[in-house]
């Protein structure tokens with residue numbers, strides 16, 4: 447039985463018959479493939495997957511960082527000190543500012559006096575700037591302190607930097623930067639053009655995240671100042687001075703790490719409107 451079946455299937459007639467059976471439906475139902483449509487589908491699908499992975503990197507890290515105890519951030523302190531080593535400091539100004547800085551620290555979560563004690567540094571440079579370094583170090587320049595001689599203005603600047611620690615901005619930035627780098631690496635290897643385009647998107651998106659973090663640190667500073675019964679118009683005076691120092695900031699808004707001074711002033715004004723009793727508690 448097996449041999450007979452094989453002979454029948456192998457006959458010239460049956461081969462022709464099978465060929466007709468196979469080719470007929472193909473000839474009728476064939477839909478010409480559109481290479482552009484196929485490419486579009488592939489690019490859209492690939493981009494969708496990459497964007498989902500990117501969102502997981504950004505929001506996943508932001509959600510996980512608060513679970514890291516602040517004292518663990520102390521591992522970055524030696525790196526920060528290495529960076530500061532050899533920089534010209536101003537010990538007199540540093541000493542003069544210390545009592546106000548300590549008063550400020552008593553109005554923020556206790557962890558920043560005990561688990562991750564914040565340390566103040568004054569660098570002797572004519573720059574209108576201050577920044578915070580992972581590991582608990584806050585740096586202000588003499589240029590900023592000479593411009594803002596008022597206690598409330600200086601405390602706003604320092605409270606803003608404390609805000610970066612309190613909101614865990616450094617760790618979020620580090621974690622997000624590292625995870626996005628790991629995501630971009632294989633894309634850059636296998637599809638450099640897509641990697642380049644995606645890299646540009648990441649750059650612009652990171653700017654948006656950075657600006658949002660700056661506003662968050664401003665908000666933290668406003669809340670702290672309110673607790674301390676300080677003048678909440680002091681930040682407005684600070685931002686007006688920033689505007690004078692950087693008059694064309696609107697032109698670089700899309701690539702700047704900080705929001706424009708006008709946007710920051712708007713947030714202060716919105717805060718004052720939402721907290722109408724602030725003026726009454728002012729010293």
Ligand SMILES: [Zn+2]
Nearest residue numbers: 606610660663
């Ligand atoms: Zn900042």
